Amino acid sequence: MNRRTGGIALLALAGLMLFGFLRSSASMAAPATLLALLIVVVLPAVGGFMLLRQGPNRARLDMLRQQTIEAEVLRMAAQEKGRLTALEVATALALPQESAKATLDSLVERDLADIGVSDEGVVVYLFHDAKHLGGKGSVKGILDA
Numbered sequence: 001m002n003r004r005t006g007g008i009a010l011l012a013l014a015g016l017m018l019f020g021f022l023r024s025s026a027s028m029a030a031p032a033t034l035l036a037l038l039i040v041v042v043l044p045a046v047g048g049f050m051l052l053r054q055g056p057n058r059a060r061l062d063m064l065r066q067q068t069i070e071a072e073v074l075r076m077a078a079q080e081k082g083r084l085t086a087l088e089v090a091t092a093l094a095l096p097q098e099s100a101k102a103t104l105d106s107l108v109e110r111d112l113a114d115i116g117v118s119d120e121g122v123v124v125y126l127f128h129d130a131k132h133l134g135g136k137g138s139v140k141g142i143l144d145a
Contacts, residue, residue: 003052003054003058004051004052006051007047007048007049007050007051007052008048009048010045010047010048011044011048013044014040014044014045014048017040017041021033021036021037021040021041066103069095070107072092072093073103073104074112074130076089076092077113077125077130078127078130078133081130081131082127082130082131083116083124083125083126083127084104084124084127085122085123085124085125086100086101086123089103089104104125107125112127112129113125113126113128114126114128
């Protein structure tokens with residue numbers, strides 16, 4: 001069950017319990033009734049609101065984190081003349097090497113990088129645009145080329 005479904009279920013439970021309390025003949029001023037109302041209505045309602053509030057924000061934070069990591073990888077690629085290894089990314093960004101490799105692989109899938117292998121067998125990610133950033137000065141228009 002995801003957070004949204006759980007939040008909606010808790011709010012529905014709180015609503016049903018409140019409806020039951022309002023229809024009952026229990027004295028609302030009695031301490032036992034107030035305590036029961038707090039436990040079965042207020043707590044589930046608060047929990048439901050918190051689950052609904054956290055759901056999309058968490059996904060947004062994860063997406064923002066991934067975008068930040070990718071931006072840092074591209075910045076590093078520009079500094080390293082368009083060549084990076086997963087170990088360099090993991091070390092520089094304090095990521096597990098598997099996470100760094102997954103990020104680099106996603107950039108390959110989006111055609112922002114290619115994969116190469118050195119003579120020693122090291123997998124190197126090649127960023128064509130980052131490698132040729134120095135060539136911006138010699139740019140010509142598409143129709144002028």
